[in-house]
Amino acid sequence: MNWPMIPPAPDTPPCGPPVPVDGDWVVTRHADVVAVLTDPRYVVPVAPGGPAGTLAWLRGTVSRFSAPDRHPGRRALGVAALRDLDPDELRDAATRLTTQTLDRLAAGWIDSGPLGAARGGDAGERQETGNRGGPAAGGGGVGERQETGDPAGGARAGRMEVMGALARRVPLEVLAARLGLADPAAAVPAVTAVAAAYHPGADPAAVARADRAVAALLAMSPPAPAEAAANRIGLLVQAADATAGLIGAAVRHGLAAPAALGTADLLAEVLRLDPPVRATRRVATGATRLAGRQIGPDATLLLRFDAANRDPAVHPDPDRFRPGGPDQADHAGRPAGAGRNGHLALAHRPVRALTFGAGTRGCPGERHALALAAGVVEVLRARCRPAGTPVRYAPHPTLRVPTSLEVMFR
Ligand code: HEM
Numbered sequence: 191m192n193w194p195m196i197p198p199a200p201d202t203p204p205c206g207p208p209v210p211v212d213g214d215w216v217v218t219r220h221a222d223v224v225a226v227l228t229d230p231r232y233v234v235p236v237a238p239g240g241p242a243g244t245l246a247w248l249r250g251t252v253s254r255f256s257a258p259d260r261h262p263g264r265r266a267l268g269v270a271a272l273r274d275l276d277p278d279e280l281r282d283a284a285t286r287l288t289t290q291t292l293d294r295l296a297a298g299w300i301d302s303g304p305l306g307a308a309r310g311g312d313a314g315e316r317q318e319t320g321n322r323g324g325p326a327a328g329g330g331g332v333g334e335r336q337e338t339g340d341p342a343g344g345a346r347a348g349r350m351e352v353m354g355a356l357a358r359r360v361p362l363e364v365l366a367a368r369l370g371l372a373d374p375a376a377a378v379p380a381v382t383a384v385a386a387a388y389h390p391g392a393d394p395a396a397v398a399r400a401d402r403a404v405a406a407l408l409a410m411s412p413p414a415p416a417e418a419a420a421n422r423i424g425l426l427v428q429a430a431d432a433t434a435g436l437i438g439a440a441v442r443h444g445l446a447a448p449a450a451l452g453t454a455d456l457l458a459e460v461l462r463l464d465p466p467v468r469a470t471r472r473v474a475t476g477a478t479r480l481a482g483r484q485i486g487p488d489a490t491l492l493l494r495f496d497a498a499n500r501d502p503a504v505h506p507d508p509d510r511f512r513p514g515g516p517d518q519a520d521h522a523g524r525p526a527g528a529g530r531n532g533h534l535a536l537a538h539r540p541v542r543a544l545t546f547g548a549g550t551r552g553c554p555g556e557r558h559a560l561a562l563a564a565g566v567v568e569v570l571r572a573r574c575r576p577a578g579t580p581v582r583y584a585p586h587p588t589l590r591v592p593t594s595l596e597v598m599f600r
Contacts, residue, residue, distance in 0.1 A: 191448075193510055193511045193512055193513070194510070194511050195509045195510050195511070196443060196463040196464065196509060196510075196511050197509060198496065198497075198500060198509070199464060199468070199496060199590060200316070200318075202468075202494070202496045202497055202500075203216055203218050203494055203497050204218065204497065205218045205219055205220075205497050205498065205500060205501045205502065206218055206219065207219070207222075207481050207482065207483065208222060208480055208481055208483045208485075208491075211492075213490065214471075214490045214491065214492040215480070215483070215485060215489055215490070215491045215492070216491075216492050216494060217480070217491050217492065217493045217494060217498075218494045218497035218498060218501075219481070219497075219498060219501050219503065220498040220499075220501035220503060220504045220541070220544065221481075221501075221503065221504075222480060222481050222498075223493045223494070223495070223498040223544055223548075224544070224548055224549075225480065225481075226472055226480065226491055226493055227472075227493065227547060227548040227549040227551070227552070228548060228549040229478075230258065231474065231475050231476060231478050232472035232473065232474055232475070232478070232491060233257070233258055233472060233473055233475055234254070234255060234256075234470075234471070234472060234473070234551060235255070235390070235471055235472075235473055235490075236255055236256065236257045237249035237250045237255035238250055239251065242416070243404060243405050243408055244401045244404060244405075245384065245387055245388075245397055245400040245401050245403075245404050247404070247420070248384065248404050248420055248423060248424070248427075249388065251264070251416065251417055251420035251421070251424075252264065252268075252420055252421055252423075252424035252427075253265035253267070253268055253421060253424065254424060254428060254551075261550070261551070262550075264417060264421055265421075265550075265551075265554065267417060267418050267421040267422075268421045268422070268424060268425050268554060269554050271369060271418075271421070271422050271425060272425065272554055272555060272558060274368075275365075275368050275369075275558060277557045277558055277560070277561035278561065279368075280364055280365070280368070280558055280561045280562050280565070281561040281562065281564055281565040282565065283364045283367075283368075283565070284360050284361060284364050284561070284562045284563075284564075284565025284566050285565040285566075285568065285569055287360045287363060287364060288356055288360055288565060288566045288569040288570070289569050291355060291356060291359075291360070292350075292569065292570075292573055292574075292599075295350050295355060296599055315582050315583065315584050315585070315593060316582070316583050316585065317580035317581065317582050317583075318580060318581050318582075318583065319580060319581070348598050348599050349577055349596050349597065349598050349599075350574075350596065350597060350599070351594055351595065351596055352437070352438065352441055352570065352592075352595045352596070352597055353434060353438055353591075353592050353593060353594060353595050356437070356566055356570070357433075357434040357435075357437035357438050357441075357566065357592075357595075358378070358382060358430070358434045359378050360562070360565070360566050361429060361430075361433040361434070361437075361559075361562035361563070361566070362374075362377065362378045362381050362382070362426060362429065362430055362433075363375055363377070363378055364562060364565075365425070365426055365429055365558070365562070366378070366381070366426060369422055369425065369426065370411070370412040370422075371407070371410045371411055371412075371426075372410040372411075372412075373410050376406070376410065377407060377410060377426065379403075380403035380404075380406045380407050381403070381407065381423075381426045381427055381429075381430050382430055383396075383399045383400050383402075383403035384400045384403045384404055384407070384423070384427050384430075385427050385430040385431050386399070386400065387399070387400035388400070388427055389587075389588065391587070404423070407423050407426075408423070411423065425555065428553075428555060429555060429558070429559065429562075431466065431589050431591050432466045432467050432559065432589070432591075433466075433559045433562055433563055434466070434591050435466025435467070435589060435590055435591035435592070436457065436460065436461060436466045436559065436563045437563050437566050437567055438466070438581075438591060438592040438595050439460045439461075439464040439465075439466060439590075439592075440453075440456055440457055440460045440563065440567045441567065441570055441595060441597065442464070442581055442592070442595060443456075443460050443463070443464060443511070444456040444460060444567070444571070445570065445571060445574060445575060445576050445597060446575060446576055447571070449571075451513055452513075453564045453567055453568050453571065454560065454564060455513035455514050456513060456567070457560055457563055457564060457567070458513070458542075458543065459511055459512065459513045461499075461543045461545040461546075462499040462500075462505070462543035462545070463499065463500070463509070463511060464590070465495050465496050465499060465543065465545040465590065466545070466589060466590055466591055467495060467545055467547075467588060467589060467590075468494065468495055468496040468588055468589065468590050469492050469493055469494045469495055469496065469587075469588045470492075470493050470495070470547065470588065471490060471491065471492055471493070471588075472490075472491045472493065473488060473489070473490055473491070474486065474487060474488065474489045474490075474491065475487070495543070495544045495545050495547075496590075498544050499543045499544055499545065504541040505541065514540065546559075570597065573599065573600055574597040574598060574599060574600060575597065575598050575600055576597060576598070577596040577597050577598045579596045581594070581595050582594040582595075
């Protein structure tokens with residue numbers, strides 16, 4: 191199979207040694223990103239906390255923004271809650287809810303309009319060309335910008351908007367039900383509102399919406415000590431944008447792919463080439479050296495998963511969509527898994543994308559995310575085809591989640 195090239199999303203830096211940009215060290219090589227993620231001298235920026243039941247309290251209590259001494263115990267709370275969830279069951283539930291939603295949309299009973307209100311302003315949104323075939327048709331056009339005046343998503347004859355109707359809703363509703371929230375459907379817009387203000391730099395109106403949403407989520411959560419309740423909500427918030435973005439990317443790049451391409455392989459390669467989480471940050475606790483560069487104390491590092499996932503040192507032919515990894519002879523005629531010198535080497539086995547992070551802070555919800563996304567994407571692959579309309583993205587420093595992505599019913 192001649193798989194297509196998927197060029198980097200706009201603003202993806204090239205892969206190279208760490209470089210200082212606007213006060214951050216930008217780290218783009220796979221080995222350098224892994225070195226930082228697994229070195230305890232680099233820590234996550236810590237959230238200070240705030241009044242009980244607010245967004246600031248949530249940020250100050252979840253493992254994600256905790257200092258190294260508090261992190262293991264808090265992470266264990268989230269991991270314990272996840273241990274009760276069976277990924278196969280999550281996938282089946284996501285399949286059922288997606289099927290039910292498509293049935294209703296197809297019958298014209300509900301509207302697929304996006305969750306725009308909960309996400310706040312989408313000023314500066316950018317559009318990129320929609321997928322007109324993806325891997326099946328040899329791709330093409332993916333990653334281009336386009337300035338067209340396509341109207342906002344919503345139900346139109348034979349079409350649906352995937353992000354609001356499914357990608358932003360189904361994974362959260364399924365997870366919220368299994369985590370014991372009393373009203374899983376009402377949890378969805380609340381979690382979405384918290385996610386919109388979760389990372390530093392949110393505007394005051396978004397923070398006020400998130401404060402109200404945290405209170406609502408606590409009210410519908412099962413009784414638990416404050417730290418356990420916060421980390422349960424933290425699971426939902428962490429799941430929200432990233433899982434929606436993965437579904438969006440899989441639909442954009444793989445909706446028309448041949449059925450022989452397994453959905454797990456599709457998701458893995460989409461995570462590498464169009465990651466919903468493009469980067470994460472660390473702060474250096476002292477003077478360190480990274481790839482020959484002197485990093486000062488308190489320096490901030492921006493670890494670019496999107497660049498590292500295309501590092502030619504670990505991904506031969508890095509821009510090519512290659513499900514299952516380099517499993518066929520490459521363009522130089524080398525056999526699968528062979529290094530430059532032709533020797534088969536461990537280092538040249540397919541290397542996982544870095545999109546779920548690595549080390550002690552790496553994503554504990556990876557299997558759950560993949561199961562939920564697979565449940566949604568599989569139904570869409572069976573019942574829908576690309577609409578060819580532009581895909582819209584809201585600007586964000588580290589996330590890449592379509593705000594609008596249309597498909598057609600078959
Ligand atoms: C495609 C979907 C997802 C992606 C790409 C993703 C990616 C990530 C990444 C990169 C991190 C680490 C950030 C860092 O080290 O700075 C992380 C952390 C985390 N993720 Fe995910 N995630 C996804 C879905 C989920 C889901 C579904 C859950 C829960 C069910 C979840 C729960 C968490 C939690 C709790 C953390 C914080 C871990 C800690 O504090 O140690 N994620 N995720």
